Structure formats: structure tokens, C-alpha cells
Amino acid sequence: MIFWLRFALRSCLRRRRRTIITLAGISFGIATLVVLGAIMVGVNDTMIKNAVAIHTGNIVVKGEMLPLPQALARIDELSLKLECDNNLQTILPRLHFPALLTSEQGNCPINIVAVDPKRETLQTPVSKKIVAGTYLENKQGLVLGEEAAQKLAVKPGDRISMITPRRRYDLKISGIFSLGIDTFDRSMAFISLETARTMPDLMVNHEIALFIQPGSDLEKTAKTIARKTQASEKVRLWYEILPEVAQLVKLNEFSMAIMIFLVIIILGFGVANALLISVMDRYRYFAILKAIGVRPREIFLIIMAEAFFMCLAAAIIGTILGSSCTLIWADYGLDLSRYTSANPHFSVNAIVYPRLTPLMAFTPQALALGTGILAAIWPALVAGRRPINQVMRGL
Amino acid sequence: MRNIAVNIEQLSRFYKSGKSRIAALDNLTFKIKVGAQLALIGPSGSGKTTLLSLLGALERPDSGEITLFDINLNKMSERQTADFRRHNVGFIFQDDALMPELTVAENIALPLILIKTRTPEIKSRVNKILVDLDLENFSQSFPPTLSGGEKQRVAVARAVIHHPKLLLADEPTANLDSRAADLVLNAIDKLANQYSLTMVMATHDPRVYNRLPQKLELLDGKLV
Numbered sequence: 360m361i362f363w364l365r366f367a368l369r370s371c372l373r374r375r376r377r378t379i380i381t382l383a384g385i386s387f388g389i390a391t392l393v394v395l396g397a398i399m400v401g402v403n404d405t406m407i408k409n410a411v412a413i414h415t416g417n418i419v420v421k422g423e424m425l426p427l428p429q430a431l432a433r434i435d436e437l438s439l440k441l442e443c444d445n446n447l448q449t450i451l452p453r454l455h456f457p458a459l460l461t462s463e464q465g466n467c468p469i470n471i472v473a474v475d476p477k478r479e480t481l482q483t484p485v486s487k488k489i490v491a492g493t494y495l496e497n498k499q500g501l502v503l504g505e506e507a508a509q510k511l512a513v514k515p516g517d518r519i520s521m522i523t524p525r526r527r528y529d530l531k532i533s534g535i536f537s538l539g540i541d542t543f544d545r546s547m548a549f550i551s552l553e554t555a556r557t558m559p560d561l562m563v564n565h566e567i568a569l570f571i572q573p574g575s576d577l578e579k580t581a582k583t584i585a586r587k588t589q590a591s592e593k594v595r596l597w598y599e600i601l602p603e604v605a606q607l608v609k610l611n612e613f614s615m616a617i618m619i620f621l622v623i624i625i626l627g628f629g630v631a632n633a634l635l636i637s638v639m640d641r642y643r644y645f646a647i648l649k650a651i652g653v654r655p656r657e658i659f660l661i662i663m664a665e666a667f668f669m670c671l672a673a674a675i676i677g678t679i680l681g682s683s684c685t686l687i688w689a690d691y692g693l694d695l696s697r698y699t700s701a702n703p704h705f706s707v708n709a710i711v712y713p714r715l716t717p718l719m720a721f722t723p724q725a726l727a728l729g730t731g732i733l734a735a736i737w738p739a740l741v742a743g744r745r746p747i748n749q750v751m752r753g754l
Numbered sequence: 755m756r757n758i759a760v761n762i763e764q765l766s767r768f769y770k771s772g773k774s775r776i777a778a779l780d781n782l783t784f785k786i787k788v789g790a791q792l793a794l795i796g797p798s799g800s801g802k803t804t805l806l807s808l809l810g811a812l813e814r815p816d817s818g819e820i821t822l823f824d825i826n827l828n829k830m831s832e833r834q835t836a837d838f839r840r841h842n843v844g845f846i847f848q849d850d851a852l853m854p855e856l857t858v859a860e861n862i863a864l865p866l867i868l869i870k871t872r873t874p875e876i877k878s879r880v881n882k883i884l885v886d887l888d889l890e891n892f893s894q895s896f897p898p899t900l901s902g903g904e905k906q907r908v909a910v911a912r913a914v915i916h917h918p919k920l921l922l923a924d925e926p927t928a929n930l931d932s933r934a935a936d937l938v939l940n941a942i943d944k945l946a947n948q949y950s951l952t953m954v955m956a957t958h959d960p961r962v963y964n965r966l967p968q969k970l971e972l973l974d975g976k977l978v
Contacts, residue, residue, distance in 0.1 A: 362867055366855070373855035647851045650812055651912075652840020652868050654833055747812045 363657055367664030374637070378669060381633040385673030385731065386680060388626045389723045392619055393681025396719030398693065399615045401711040403608045409707040410604040411597045412483050413538060416451060416568030418581050419600065422592045427558060430454055430565040437567055440587045446575040449482045451475065451568040452552065456561055459522040460503070460548065464512035469503070469548050471521065473555035473563070482570050484707040485536050485549060491515050492534030498551035500533030504544035508535045525560045539706030604704065619723060627730040634666055634738035646747045655743035662742050666735030667728075674724030682720060685713045758824075759920060759952040760786035760809060765818035767804050767975075778804040780975040782818070786954065788919075791946060793963035794956040796972035802956035805972065806922050809954060810843050811835040823919055840868045844913035844951070846923040846942070851909060852897040858908050859884065859893040865916040883911045886948075887941050903934025907941050914945045921946060923955040927962060939965060 371378045411417050422433060434452035441450050454473040459466055476495040480486045485502065486494040492515025495502055501519065503511075513519055513532055521528045530550070537544055555561070571580050577596060585594040598605035638645070645658050692710040699705035767779040779801045786792055794802050807813045808820055811827050820827045823842065830838060844865070845851075852861045859880050866876045884890040887907045897905055906926060913921060923942065927935035939962060946953045954970075957963050971978040 369855040643851075644853070647847070647853075649836065650810065650839065650845045650847075651865055652836055652838075652843075654836040656833075747807075 360660075363660050364664050367661045368668050370661065371665050371668050377633070377637055381630070381669055382673045382676065384629055384633075385626055385670060385727060386677040388622050388629075389674060389677025389727050390681035390684065392622055392723035393678060393715070393720060394684050394688070394713065395618065396615060396723065397681075397685040397689070397713035397715050398711065399611050400716050400719055401689075401693070401713040402695075403611055404714055405708060405711050406604055406607060406704045407597070409484075409704055410601050411570070412707060413540065413543065415595075415597050415600050416449075416482070417571045417577055417597050418569040418584060418594060419597075420567045420569070420584065420588055420592050420594050422565040422589075424562050424564050427454070427555065427561040427563050430563045431552070431556065434565050434567060437588065437592075441567065441569065441584065444580070444583060446571050446580040446583070447569055448572045449478060449570040451478050451482065451570075453566050453568060454552065454555055454563040455566065456523065456563045458548075460507065460511060461520045461522060462511040462513050462517070465510055467507050467510050467546075469507060469546050471501075471548050471550060473550050473552050476551050479549075484538065488536045488538050488707070489534045490537045492532065494534050494536075495549065495551050496533060498553040499531065500554070501530045501548055501550050502534045502536055503532065503548035504546070505535055505537040506541065506545040507548065508532070510545075523558075523561055525562075526558070528558060530554070540703045607704065615719075619726065623723070623726045623730045626727055627734040630666060630670065630731045631734040631737055634662060634735050635741065637665075638662060638738045638742040641742070642745055645742050645745065649747045659739045659743035662739035663732065663735050666731050666739075670728045670731030673731075674728050677727070678720065678724050681723075682715060685715050688713045689715075757788050758785050759788045759790065759822065760784075760954075761819075761821040763819040763821075765808065765815050765820060767801075767808060767813070768816050777975045779808070779815075779972075782975075782977060784970065784977065786952060788823075788952055789950050790968055791951075791953045791966050792955070792968045792970055793966040794954055794970050794972065795958060795963050796978075797958060799974075800972040801975040802958075802972055803924055804975075806924050806954065806956050809920070810845060810922050811838055840865065841916070842919045844916070844918035844921045846906075846909050846913045846921070846926045848925045848928050849902075849906075852905055852912070854897050857894050857896055858889060858900070861897065861908055862911045862915050864912060865918075869916055871916075879915055880911075883915055883945075886944065887911055901934070902930055903937055906930060906934070906938045910938060910941045910945065914949055914951065917949050917951075919952060921951045921953040923953065925957055925959075926955065927957075927959065932961075935961070 420437065422430070425433065434454070438450050438452050441447060452475060456471055458469055458471050460469050476498055480494070489502070490505060501521070508514070511519065515532050515534055517532050519530055519532055521530050569584065571577060581594050581596055588594060648658060649655070689712050692712045694710050695705060696709035699709045762782055762784050765779055765782040766777065768775045768777050794805060796802055808815055809822070811830065814828065825838065827835065827838070853864070856864065862880050862883060863876050866879065884893050887910065889904065889907060889911065892900060892904060897908070900908065926942065927938055930938060943965070955962065955966065963969055
């Protein structure tokens with residue numbers, strides 16, 4: 360067995376041109392799949408990152424509607440409990456309530472979110488998407504979306520009325536943001552928690568958005584958090600709140616799986632073709648081996664081993680090539696803004712950083728190796744079963 | 755039957771050529787004694803290569819019986835014929851028919867590897883035969899770097915290294931000049947005598963068949 364494996368390896372090395380061409384084809388296919396897989400993972404990462412940054416964090420704890428003082432006490436208490444969890448990177452306490460903004464020019468129903476501006480700046484994109492004024496500077500004022508500002512015909516520095524079911528408040532506009540997402544730019548406004556504290560008669564929903572440390576187990580972390588919450592509070596994961604993003608991620612993965620399947624099938628035919636030509640070129644060679652006493656099974660083994668060695672070498676070369684390209688590219692990123700300017704999932708950040716995951720880095724070569732070996736069965740059978748006497752006359 | 759190496763009974767082999775059937779061998783019956791060295795002569799198309807192929811169990815007859823050293827080849831499976839060849843038959847083809855990816859020493863060792871000879875024994879036998887055939891300087895060379903005569907001497911060494919009972923040679927000097935042909939024939943003579951091989955050599959070259967004690971002449975698939 361070892362002799363035949365060595366024999367097959369020598370045969371690959373001896374027929375350099377054929378081996379190099381076959382190797383180059385398979386390696387290039389594998390490298391392409393590794394790079395495309397890494398881009399797909401990067402696209403998903405960017406989509407998820409954008410979505411969770413704008414909406415929810417990776418995990419969100421949603422509470423029932425409470426009077427503002429109780430809600431403030433609850434988010435302070437819960438934040439304190441969660442701060443000791445090492446899997447959490449950022450904790451963003453928030454309060455939500457509906458209101459009507461009115462100016463001299465008109466009015467606009469809006470969802471007000473009271474936030475901690477300092478913490479929000481670390482993770483969410485609103486502070487970076489200010490198109491006029493400033494983002495809750497000194498924890499004062501109100502930041503609203505560009506479309507709402509246009510509807511109300513207001514600009515930073517103007518004063519505006521915020522009408523809640525119980526009272527009317529007068530606020531100064533601190534800044535205007537544009538996230539490029541209609542629902543946000545039209546119907547969201549932010550104030551600081553400090554400002555909210557001055558409105559004790561509000562009824563608010565409290566929530567805490569949580570960003571986990573990279574590499575932490577999302578579901579496990581969510582379970583740990585759930586143990587620290589009250590029965591009336593719900594712990595939800597980003598993909599439960601944003602099923603459309605989760606579906607897009609699945610769709611991307613499915614598309615990639617189809618592409619891998621097609622490339623591997625083409626690669627399989629390529630290997631079968633290269634080996635069959637090689638076998639047909641060597642009918643005489645195999646006839647000599649059989650005349651010496653080599654069994655058909657051993658001839659079969661030689662061809663299978665040749666396919667194995669070529670596909671293994673191609674898998675290694677392809678992985679190194681694909682991984683190197685990905686790692687170099689991962690530093691610079693791939694700016695897709697030209698193709699995603701109207702896509703809300705890329706409105707915050709359209710730069711994709713290709714990322715290698717073990718699954719995407721090793722699936723193509725494992726499949727290529729398996730397919731290459733399967734593709735070699737037919738040429739190997741042809742070589743093993745070819746009658747010697749047809750070739751003997753040429754010897 | 756102990757002293758009979760080859761026993762052929764009413765052997766026939768036909769080939770199809772379009773709609774007609776051509777008899778490559780037609781009802782041959784003969785015996786070859788153990789240790790005999792026989793020239794198989796006849797013009798091109800007389801059936802020499804077909805007979806060698808049948809004797810070497812490379813193909814099967816359409817009718818008749820082939821018995822080599824009391825073993826009937828007709829009843830063997832493909833695997834059994836392969837095993838029979840690896841133990842009992844040595845082939846020398848018209849051209850060298852060496853494996854280009856193996857060194858000279860490895861080419862010669864191939865039949866011994868097939869019959870699972872121990873490595874020290876392989877080394878010892880290969881070294882001896884390399885010296886016997888004046889090839890010791892080429893042991894680590896690859897076949898494409900050798901001349902035609904050198905390649906054919908390596909092929910001779912490979913054919914006899916495992917001490918087969920039957921050596922079959924098909925025009926072994928056809929592609930060589932007379933000097934190289936002499937060297938190859940001397941090598942075959944030397945080793946066939948050294949190992950007391952039964953040998954059948956197909957040729958139509960008088961310089962070759964005149965060196966052999968017995969002749970078997972074929973014409974249109976029949977013995978003359």
C-alpha cells in the first residue's frame with residue numbers, strides 16, 4: 360500500500376506540467392471560494408453590525424411600561440447587575456415613550472428615546488450621523504431625524520414643544536441626524552436620560568440594549584442575563600427582533616452554499632477530465648504494470664492516490680492563497696457604498712471586512728478533496744479494467 | 755508432466771476485422787520442456803505476439819487449453835492471472851517499457867516488491883544484477899537519461915530479478931543497433947542460463963534466433 364502511494368506521488372511529481380495545470384485549476388477554485396466565503400461572512404457581519412447598532416444591540420431586555428422614576432430605578436438596578444458579566448461589552452439603558460412634536464410650522468408624531476449619550480456614542484451610529492448641530496452636547500436638548508426636522512421646519516438651536524399624554528415640555532433642538540433609514544429619520548428623536556429625569560410624570564417603557572464581546576456565545580449570554588431579570592422583562596436576541604436581517608444572513612449563506620456546490624461540481628468534472636486524459640495517455644504504462652503482475656485493484660489505487668495527492672496539495676495551496684488574500688483584504692476592507700447606497704442595512708457603514716471562519720475556510724477544500732477523490736473513481740476504473748491485450752500490440 | 759513447462763492443446767485465438775474473423779492462432783498443439791530456450795519465429799502477422807500474450811496470461815484463448823507448469827490458465831480469474839504473472843513470468847518487450855518515475859534500481863526491484871520480498875533481499879539481488887549487467891553506475895538514474903541498449907538491459911534485469919519460471923521476450927532487440935543488441939542478447943543468455951529459465955523469444959531476426967537451440971516457426975497462426 361505504502362509503495363503504491365509513493366508510486367502515485369512520484370507519478371504526480373514526474374508529470375510536472377500536467378500536475379501543475381491541474382493543481383493550478385483546483386487551487387484557484389478553492390482560493391476563490393475561500394475569498395468569496397470570507398466576503399460573504401464580512402457582508403453578513405456588516406449587516407448585523409449595522410442592524411444591531413441602530414436598533415437593538417445583540418441582546419435587548421425589554422420591560423413593561425412604568426412611571427418614569429420607577430423605570431429609571433429599574434434600569435439603574437439592572438445595569439448594575441449586568442456590569443459584572445464579562446461577556447458584555449457595552450450596556451445601553453434606554454427609555455421609550457411616544458410624543459407629538461410641534462413647531463410653528465407643523466407637528467410630527469414621534470418616538471422619543473432617552474439615552475445615555477456617552478455610552479451610546481461608543482456603539483450606536485446616531486452621533487456619527489449628525490448632519491446639523493451636535494449630538495446631545497452637555498446631555499441637553501433633543502436630536503431628531505432629518506425628515507422630521509424638515510416636516511417641522513426646525514434647525515439646531517430652535518425650540519420645540521414635546522406633547523405627552525400628561526404634559527407639554529419645551530425643548531431646544533441640539534442636532535439633526537440622517538441615518539438614511541426612513542422610519543428612523545422620520546419618527547425617532549433622542550433626549551438624554553438626564554433630560555428625562557426632569558419629566559417625572561411620564562409613563563415609559565424601559566429597555567437595556569446589550570452589545571456582547573466579540574466571540575462570546577450569544578444564546579448562552581442571553582440565558583445568563585435572563586436569570587438576572589424580572590418576570591415582566593423579556594430578553595430577546597437581535598434575530599428575534601430583526602427577522603428580516605436574520606433571513607438575509609441565511610439567504611447569503613444559502614447563495615454561498617449554491618456557489619460552492621456549483622464550483623465543486625465543475626471542479627469535479629475538471630479533475631475527472633484531467634485524470635481520464637492522463638489515464639488514456641498511459642494505457643501502455645498501465646499495461647506494462649499489469650504484465651509485470653500488478654493487479655487491477657492496485658492500478659485503481661494508483662489513480663485514486665494521484666487524485667488524492669493532487670487535491671490535497673491543491674487544497675493546501677488554495678487555502679494558503681485564499682486565506683492570504685482574505686487577510687490582506689481584511690485590513691483594507693471592501694467599500695460597497697456604490698452598490699448599497701439605497702440599502703438600509705448598509706446605510707450606517709458600507710465597508711465590508713472579509714473574515715475567515717473555520718467553516719468557510721475549510722469547507723471548500725474538504726469538499727474539493729472529497730469531490731476530487733469521487734471524480735477519480737471513473738478514470739481509475741477505466742485504467743484498472745482496460746484489457747492488456749489491446750495495448751500489448753503497441754509494446 | 756513434471757518436466758513440461760508449457761503444454762498447449764488445440765489453441766485458437768481469433769480477431770475481428772470488420773465483419774470477418776481472422777485466426778491469429780489456429781489450433782496449435784505443442785509442448786515446451788522446463789529449461790528450454792526457444793525462438794518463436796515467423797513473419798509479421800504470423801501470431802508470435804498473440805502466442806506470447808497467451809503464454810503470459812495477458813489474454814485468453816477462444817478455444818483450447820494452456821497449461822504452464824501444471825497450472826491451467828483458462829480457469830484463472832483476472833486477479834489469479836495477475837498473481838501468476840507476478841510470481842512466474844518475466845516479460846521483455848520490444849522497447850524498454852520501464853517506469854519513467856522510478857530509478858533504474860527501483861524499476862528492477864518492482865517485481866520483487868510485488869511479491870513482497872524483504873528489503874535487504876531486494877537490495878542484495880538488485881545490486882548483484884546491476885553488477886552482472888554492467889549497470890551499477892546507473893542505479894540511481896532515471897530511464898529517460900539512458901540509451902536504448904541500457905534501457906533494454908534494465909528491462910532484462912527487471913524480467914528475471916524475481917527468478918520467474920518462464921521468460922517471454924517479444925523482439926527484444928528490434929529497436930537496437932547491432933552492438934547494443936549483442937549486449938542485450940548476451941545479458942539475456944547469461945541470466946537465462948544463470949537462473950535456468952524456460953525462455954520463449956519471438957523474433958524474425960536470424961542473428962537472434964540462430965543463437966537459440968530450439969525454434970518454433972509460425973505462419974498464419976499455424977505451426978510450420
